[in-house]
Amino acid sequence: MEGEGEEQTSIWNKETVPKVMKIVSTRLGQRDLISVLLLSPWIHRTLISYPSLWLSIDLREMNNAGDRLIAALSLPRYQHVKQISLEFAQDIDDDHLEVIKSKCLGSLQDLESLNLNGCQKISDKGIEAITSCCLKLKVFSIYWNVRCVKMTDSGLQQVFVKCSFLQSLNLYALSSFTDEAYKKISVLSHLKFLDLCGAQNLSDDGLSCIAKCKKLVSLNLTWCVRVTDVGVIAIAESCTSLEFLSLFGIVGVTDKCLEALSKSCANTMTSLDVNGCIGIK
Amino acid sequence: MYMILSLPGTDILTPWAFSKHLEYTWTRAAILTQFVQAGSESSPCELDQRTPLLSSHGSLCTQSFGGTYSGHSNATSPKNMGHGDHVVDQVARSLYVGYRNNATMDPAWFAAVETICMLNGCAMIHEALDTQIMKSYIWLQTVDGSIQQVEQEIAMFCPMICHEVIQKGMGSSKNYAISLPQQVNPAVLSLILDYCRFHQVPGRSNKERKSFDEKFIRMDTKRLCELTSAADSLQLKPLVDLTSRALARIIEGKAPEEIREIFHLPDDLTEEEKLEPLKNATDDPRIRLLNRLYAKKRKELKEREKLKNVEVDEELVDDRSVDDLLSFINGDDGDSKGIKTSKSKRKNRRRKDLLKSTSAHEATKNHNKESNGLNSVCRSAEVGQILPGVDATTNLQDVEDDIFPNKNEFDDGDIDDEIDPTLKEKIDREVEDFARRLNSDWPERMQEILSLGQEKKPVHLSLNGKGS
Numbered sequence: 001m002e003g004e005g006e007e008q009t010s011i012w013n014k015e016t017v018p019k020v021m022k023i024v025s026t027r028l029g030q031r032d033l034i035s036v037l038l039l040s041p042w043i044h045r046t047l048i049s050y051p052s053l054w055l056s057i058d059l060r061e062m063n064n065a066g067d068r069l070i071a072a073l074s075l076p077r078y079q080h081v082k083q084i085s086l087e088f089a090q091d092i093d094d095d096h097l098e099v100i101k102s103k104c105l106g107s108l109q110d111l112e113s114l115n116l117n118g119c120q121k122i123s124d125k126g127i128e129a130i131t132s133c134c135l136k137l138k139v140f141s142i143y144w145n146v147r148c149v150k151m152t153d154s155g156l157q158q159v160f161v162k163c164s165f166l167q168s169l170n171l172y173a174l175s176s177f178t179d180e181a182y183k184k185i186s187v188l189s190h191l192k193f194l195d196l197c198g199a200q201n202l203s204d205d206g207l208s209c210i211a212k213c214k215k216l217v218s219l220n221l222t223w224c225v226r227v228t229d230v231g232v233i234a235i236a237e238s239c240t241s242l243e244f245l246s247l248f249g250i251v252g253v254t255d256k257c258l259e260a261l262s263k264s265c266a267n268t269m270t271s272l273d274v275n276g277c278i279g280i281k
Numbered sequence: 282m283y284m285i286l287s288l289p290g291t292d293i294l295t296p297w298a299f300s301k302h303l304e305y306t307w308t309r310a311a312i313l314t315q316f317v318q319a320g321s322e323s324s325p326c327e328l329d330q331r332t333p334l335l336s337s338h339g340s341l342c343t344q345s346f347g348g349t350y351s352g353h354s355n356a357t358s359p360k361n362m363g364h365g366d367h368v369v370d371q372v373a374r375s376l377y378v379g380y381r382n383n384a385t386m387d388p389a390w391f392a393a394v395e396t397i398c399m400l401n402g403c404a405m406i407h408e409a410l411d412t413q414i415m416k417s418y419i420w421l422q423t424v425d426g427s428i429q430q431v432e433q434e435i436a437m438f439c440p441m442i443c444h445e446v447i448q449k450g451m452g453s454s455k456n457y458a459i460s461l462p463q464q465v466n467p468a469v470l471s472l473i474l475d476y477c478r479f480h481q482v483p484g485r486s487n488k489e490r491k492s493f494d495e496k497f498i499r500m501d502t503k504r505l506c507e508l509t510s511a512a513d514s515l516q517l518k519p520l521v522d523l524t525s526r527a528l529a530r531i532i533e534g535k536a537p538e539e540i541r542e543i544f545h546l547p548d549d550l551t552e553e554e555k556l557e558p559l560k561n562a563t564d565d566p567r568i569r570l571l572n573r574l575y576a577k578k579r580k581e582l583k584e585r586e587k588l589k590n591v592e593v594d595e596e597l598v599d600d601r602s603v604d605d606l607l608s609f610i611n612g613d614d615g616d617s618k619g620i621k622t623s624k625s626k627r628k629n630r631r632r633k634d635l636l637k638s639t640s641a642h643e644a645t646k647n648h649n650k651e652s653n654g655l656n657s658v659c660r661s662a663e664v665g666q667i668l669p670g671v672d673a674t675t676n677l678q679d680v681e682d683d684i685f686p687n688k689n690e691f692d693d694g695d696i697d698d699e700i701d702p703t704l705k706e707k708i709d710r711e712v713e714d715f716a717r718r719l720n721s722d723w724p725e726r727m728q729e730i731l732s733l734g735q736e737k738k739p740v741h742l743s744l745n746g747k748g749s
Contacts, residue, residue, distance in 0.1 A: 016464070017544055020509045020528065023521060027529040031561055038537045038554040040546050057559065071558030 018046035025050075030058035048077050056083040065089030065119075066096030073104035080110045087141075088118035094126035101129040113139035117170075124155030128162075137163040138190075141170035153181035160184045168193040172220075175199060179206035186212035197222040197246075207231030211238040222248040222273075232257035236264050246273040254279040419446060420458035423467050428458045431474060438477035440516040462514035469504075469511045476520055498527045502543050505531075536561070539575065 021036050021043050028036065037047050047053060054077040059065045065086055072078050086092060100108070111134040116122055119142075131137065140159060142151065156177060159166070166188050171177070178201045185191070191213040196202060203226045210216075211231075216239040221227060227250050235242070236257065242265045247253055258280060261269065274280050417433035419442065436452070437443045445451045445459045452459040461470065479485070479493050498505065505524055512520040532540055537560075541548050554560060 013546060016510050017506065017546060019513070020506050020525075023509060023513060024525045024528045024532065027525060028532065030559075032529075032533050032535075034557065034559050034561060035535065035537050035540060036532060038551060038557055038560060039541055039544070041551055041553065044551065044553045059559070068558045075558070 013040060014042045018043045022046050022050065025053055030056050051077070051080060054078055055081055056085075057081055058085050059089045060085050060087045061089060063090045066092035070096060070099055070104065073100060073107040079107050081107060082110055083113040084111060085113075085115040086117075086119050087115050092119055093121035094123055094129070097122065097126035097129040101133050105133050108133040110136060112136055115139075115141045117141055117143040122151075124152050124158070127151060127155045128158040131159045131162045135162060136165055138165055139168040140166055141168070142174065143170055143172040143195075151176070153177055156181045157184050160187050164188060165190055167191060170195040171199065172196075173198040175201065177201060179203055179209075182206040182209045185210055188213055190215060192217040194218070195220040196224060199224050200226065202226060204228055204231035204234070208234040211235045214238055215241060217241055218244040220244075220246045221250060222246050224250060225252070228252035229254055229257040229260075233260040236260040240264050241268050243268050244271045245269065246271075247277055248273050249276040251276070251278050253277050255281060419452040420455050421452065421470070422458040422460050423465055423470055424461065424463045425466060427467060428455055430455075434481055435474055435477045438481045438517070439473070440518075442515065462511075464507070464510045464514045466507075466511075469507050472500075472504075472508055473511060473515065473517065473520065477517075480519070494523050498523060502528070502531060503545060506544065536575075539579070542577075542580070 017040070021039070025033055025036060025047060033047075033053060037044055057069065057072050057078060059068055059072075062068060069084070069086070069092065073081070108130075114130065114134065114137060116127075122142075127142075131140075140163065151174060156171075157180075159169075161184065164187050167190050169188070169191065170193075172195050175198050177199060182202070183206075186209060192215055194210065194213070194216060195218075197220050199221075200223065202221075202224045207221075207224075207227055208231060210219075211234040216235075219235065219239070219242065221232075227247075229252070232247065232253055233256070235245075237260065242261075245261070245265075247257075253274075258274075261272070418430040419433050419436040420428060420430050421436065421442070422428045437446065441462070442452070442459060446453075451457050465473070476497060480490060500508075505528060509521060509524040509528065512524060531543065535543075537554065538548070540546075
């Protein structure tokens, strides 16, 4: 009887539960997945053998994020990671990213999405380091606490040069970039989503360069107060697939740009935000 | 089909004729089998001579059935049968004999016969066929060796069983029962069949199905786990989806300790856990303890729900005092967010219980140990001066071990009803005070604590009800 009970328990622990956890794991978010991974050595072994579960590293809001990221990227299961989120993670800086570049290059080859929102200690150096590893990057997001701006024009340019497959770029509230930064943006020929909310230094020149990204689908120019009709018309004429455009708070635009927009993007445009555009009647 | 071809006396027929002959033969064979069977019990069967079945095969059947037949067990031929009847007779007998001897009978035969009858509109014959002999059952054997038969349409709802029947011809009789995978024990099989029985009926609305599903998955987690495993082995995807969704909901947001408890897994900190860079909680024994205590608390709350109407002295775990205190101290740790949110939901109720229980508590031993653990924590937070001099043993494991054995001393029936009104007021005041403290910022709290320590006994930190 004893033996039978033990055998039952053994089957439960080593076969039944790991198998069930594998089935359930496809429905779990990364955090929960990690919790399950740690339940028992048998579950661990089972889950590790399914690479499709391990394509995302979620370090949002975690402390010691830099060290954790390096450790994670050194694990075999993350060799093909596609998505890394460090949104509001703490304790990560340029040095960590440089270490990653020198030691974990292999793991970043498949990275498609990188979220560095709120990582206040990362500057150009770190950005350059990490983006030079991920040439397949499609989605890049650096949305910062406005007080702590460490990224400059050249840092952004590095991103453009290295990650030419970028489709989505979120630079919300990065107010320090000047027009220089956007000169090279046209290399991002696949760019579809661009968020420049709060880019107060962006002028029509910069916007004209941006207009060269013809595949733009969504453009957020909220509070880009130096922009006028000239810039918007350039966008309208070039980005004919535009679906979403926000000119929120831009006082320098008038009905002229609306005409241009309606001429070229009327078919595709679904959302146009002109709140606060007092120049428009 | 092969049987017919190999029988002596078969005429050589054109393809069309052959197929018609086949239809005819099969059908009649089935009827005859019925007759023969019935004959062995000496009961007559009636057959309506005007049935369409017979007239559509007029070219082959020069005579029609008519009147009453009384079959008998060694029937050579019923009265008035047509010229092909001896073939039919032999087929029928082979079928019958074969079935009776439990040889492998392709269920497809019976299904085909039944279909032909239905197609020909022979309701009466169809009914006659629909007996123990002809009704399609599938034989299943579970891992414990027990065999049962299940209605075909229900069992075939499971792809694995369907495959066994169609591809391998299994399941038609007891000797050829389909061996179900080892994950399927009789209890779980019963559940699965309930599911199949409901869902295989085509006429149900989505709403009905959803409602059934919601009620169906209300079972304990262990059973749910077994069910998932079994359904997966039978490739019954809709049930796997249903159960795994339910399990995912159970697992979401819980720490490994809690999950282990729910799934009855050995409660050891694994090597993997120690080395995992992405684990959620900080590698802090206090947090681990907290999680374990939460798991136990949740279990007890559940049990209390069940025993709600019964007047039982329930166990009160005094872990809440440690919970509150630890997270009070740890309040601003980045990673304790999750802990904070679940805590805040039950803050008030727990605090009430807590204060009540501590006031009811007589032994100081447990209390001292709490202060002990707390003290070490406090010391690290530089508020050591608050508590009176206690041994600074930082052994939280002791705290946990001591808390649980003492829980039986607490009386925790319907909480509010049993509290003396004046005591209740006092508790309410303390609760408000405590809430205020917990909600204010850490630096301010520090100030308060420090000033408190100078004024009077630190009631709120040590939560010694006796002290107020």
